[in-house]
Amino acid sequence: MGREPTALTPGRLLRRCGLLLAFLALSALPAGTPRAAGGAGTLTIGVTQFPSTLHPNIDSMLAKSYLQGMTLRPLTHYDHDWEVVCFLCTEVPSLEAGSAVLETTPDGGEGIAVTYSIHPEATWGDGTPVTTEDVLFTWDVGRHPQSGVSNFELYRRILDITVIDDKTFTFHADRVTFEYGSSADFRVLPAHIERPIFESDPASYRTRTAFDSDPTNPGLAFGPYKVVSMTPGAEVALEPNETWFGAPPAFDRIVVRVIENTPALEANLLSGAIDMVPGAMGLTVDQALAFEQRHGDDWNVLFKPGLVYEHIDLMLDNPILADRRVRQALLHGIDRDAISERLFAGRNPVADGNVSPLDWVYSEAVPTYAFDPARAGDLLEEAGWTREGGSGVRRNAAGEPLRLEIMTTAGDRTRELVQQVIQSQLQDIGVELTIRNEPARVFFGQTVSQRRFSGLAMFAWFSSPENVPRTTLHCEQIPTEENSWGGQNYPGYCTPEMDALIDRIEVELDREARAELWAELQRLYATDLPALPLYWRAQPYVLPPWLEGLRPTGHMGPTTLWVEEWRRAE
Template sequence: DGKDGIALTYTIRPDAVWGDGTPVTTKDVVFTWEVGRHPKTGVASSELYERITSIDADDDKTFTMHVNKRTCDYQGINDFDVLPAHIEAPNFADPAEYKNRSAYETDTTNPALWFGAYRVTEVSSGSHVVLEPNPTWWGERPYFRRIVVKAVGNTAALTANLLSGDVDMIAGELGLTLDQALAFEKRHGDKYEMLYKSGLIYEHIDLNLDNPALADRRVRRALVHAIDRDAISQQLFEGKQPPAHGQTNPLDRVYFDGIPKYAHDPKQAAALLDEAGWKAGAGGIRRNDKGEPLRLEIMTTAGNKTRELVQQVLQSQWRQVGIDVRIRNEPARVFFGETVAKRKFTAMAMFAWISSPENIPRSTLHSDEIPTEDNGWSGQNNTGFRNAEMDKVIDDMEVVCEKDANQALWNRMQTLYAEELPAIPLYFRASAFILPKWLKGVTPTGHQYSTTLWVENWTAE
């Protein structure tokens, strides 16, 4: 029709059915798009749904998706998680209440919600989820008759559960931290299969740029100069988790090594703070011309011993340059569900992003993706970073597909990130998988698509 964009035609497998036997059809696809693009549902990946201008259903199994612009990753619709319209449509009558009324929240064990190799058959909030083979699954029948996914509040309890036999394995994506896994291997490694996988998990500290002190780039740079990331890597992780200087992993094809890097330099940190108007005061804490102390709060997930230890190291290093940092942590459910998602942290929030290769950081760096009450807290630009050049670079990265030109944009994005520092890069994590020796078929990926997505390939011997 002459409009800039692209049309993609997909065919749903003829044997694809929901767990109650209802066929998966184009009605489900269109309904999913309507839910995802509605501003009141607060879907985290709303940008994907907004990019789709329309979906034409040719028949029950074939549809054409119209995307509003030609992008280099135009086929990247992995976040388009199809919903069962015959179950969810009534719950969408009031879009603002959809998240609360969805059957995925209120009737999780309903077979009609699932079409994968396994389906959820039991949920105990805060305790466990039981998965059993889905009898309507059209692929090869999975090996295990029952899988229990347990929720364990902290890593110490997780280790105890493993040793007692209450759990069989610890997945690397959300299991023990590297230092804990290394210590575990020294004591019990002969009893388990230990797999270490370097990956794209980026441990960092989001900075709330609405904080008056952190709005000054000189203060942000001083925070980074004041910390010794090399020492943290060596002393806590035996050098297996290298310091990060940006949000793009050196393992990624698009990584650019020419970005500004901030070496551990307390004198430079002090000079930057002086320049920003934060002068050394009584008790060694810096104050501005109003006499207000340079006091910041750092938050992370309570019970994660490694993060809590890193917090203490950072607190001490920042104290040496006159920054008073207070620690306040929350359970992961509250920290991620409320504090980070709704930008309630006053200064610093430490956590990790799990990325995919060549992942354009629109959701975390574009100003359109700042979560607000008006947009239903969608988007993941939790720092509140607003930069017109970054917005343009990200927009161009999606549509400039020629290799050299695209790489130039990646270079500029990484440089801007390092110059502006909306977040403090800490390190890239290595994941540790602790498996029973009888479990086979578990293949760590190192990126956002976790090993459990291939659970139907797991076997025992």
């Protein structure tokens, strides 16, 4: 899962709008065709975030996924039709094809052996082939308790790896999950570069990786592009990778420029300093709507509904927020319908939980929280927070005020506006919110990922279809100093019931039975509220009319996973 989620039907909730971009079909390369760029010049992309790290398996941040869609590829990922397809591998494993086989684990449980073959021409940019040695090293890093890998559970579940040859290997997993053929989070690392760094001191590996200390090393890339220069916090430049095994990319150079202030991002578009702005890390819906009205004749503006969940993580270590009644009161005190309609013209529909109505596992049978200040007040009274004379800030029996801090990414005009609206609305029910924001690289790289926020942290999760929320909701996924801040359960939510549901969903192969478990998970999430659901974000893309081949997916697979299909129109 990547960072930056009313009982209405999906059709009413999410209305498709904007322009559909034509897809430029690419034929297969004949043998021996040079893989040089097509001479389309430079494409400059404006985004609002700079990644906290370029290491593919440490910290989950959309800005990093976007960049690495151009330089690396996962074994598998979801495509535009939300189906699992190969990127680095040659065939998605399946029980039917015999490339996945049920087996008994050493402790007598039911496991599975899943065999992948790496693309025969996959080669790191320095000429070193991508091999099973890289796979073994990645597994060593992922399962080390001090490596700081975000999804360490994935690597822990792989009991062993059988090497068949330099390009073929078998994962032996400790359980049979419905996603057994999908390995989107297994991001292969270059053993010939990273192994000496890791083995010298695993505990400090996350701060010494070559992905950050030597980002222009060509041996860190095997995708269509490689990083050729980087100015931290400001800009990354990429040029074609001569060892790339796929269709040749068209652009001679791609520059990803960070402009954290969204009004400045729009100004850079109009001045020609940048050519395009992608969804999720660019203009907000309200800005894109206004931009389309003023400049729609000169730009293609596309709104893509998808799996971007805007929410507020709650620090459950805070005694105030540890009380579920307070969490429920906060949600009753926020007029999310008004936020959706007045700020986003209804294109960002209210979220009832962490599963999108676009996802087949979505359940309408979950508790909902209408804007109800009276109910919010009752809940706060029950929790011991009272008001003198019925007004002002509430206080508990010890006289302490009901005061909380809310944080988000600085410079994001819409998030800052939503903050102010929420601050005003919660003030009406006796809750005092103080606002403190940080640049995205600090907010995500330290404050959120190391659980340094004290109250409320507003940001978005960007997920794949039917994404089991283990890393964000399971007890074992709470980041701590002991696990080098691995995991993404930033609120510190921990209940045996949620853990059991997550465990059962993953191993339930029957679709109908799994849907029932998903419905129960959504009910529990909406009852406990480890986070406050706000709305589902449409992704606005602002593209030049001469750019062809860019197709948004609606899920966490970035469009850059198909960057070699992007072309300048003739």
